Amino acid sequence: MMERTMRLNDWDGYWGLRVAECPCDVHFVEWLEENAITGKTIFHFGSGGHHYVGIRCAEPELNNAVLSINASSPDYDAFMKLAKEQPELLHSYTCYFGDIYTTNAKLLPRFDVVTLFHSCEFRSEKNDAYGALTDLEVMELFVDQLDPGGHVLFYTGSFAFETAKPVIAALEKSRPVEKVGLFKTLLVYRKKA
């Protein structure tokens, strides 16, 4: 039998809520609150081990359904612990372990809001080894899953934001999106009707 050399490009470690260093998830919930976005369906790239977005969106004031992804065993273990201890959360929040760069649209619902805060942070030649999507392909796929008028948000504080900028510019050309503007550290786009 041939020895397998390829391996998932997963993320090694637990990410707790570090608002001073990485405020994107907190800013996202503030954006939802300020824009009174409730009762919507959200995809969130990078749950962290804190699962802040899923937990806050389950509160009755927000009441948004959230599907999030992470690629780290500790972050996913934290979700399983949360699910066991607070099963009521599962009515509106679920999280799966995987590589966003292997996303298949046939497995996804439609979304009203998509966060792609960690675009260009984690993808490398390790993802190429298993035919993973590019960052632009991931952006296009998730914009295609958005209903018209839906929003896609990026994080200007990301260490990879300079790399993401030309990819977002390419997305503006390939998909019907328009820039809404900045909200704190977040760059907000809307899908045209």
Ligand SMILES: C[S@@+](CC[C@H](N)C(=O)[O-])C[C@H]1O[C@@H](n2cnc3c(N)ncnc32)[C@H](O)[C@@H]1O
């Ligand atoms: C730096 S943490 C940030 C978490 C959270 N958004 C925050 O700002 O506090 C990055 C998150 O992205 C997840 N991640 C890393 N690579 C990924 C990939 N290829 N696909 C999906 N999630 C990934 C990690 O597991 C982790 O939850």
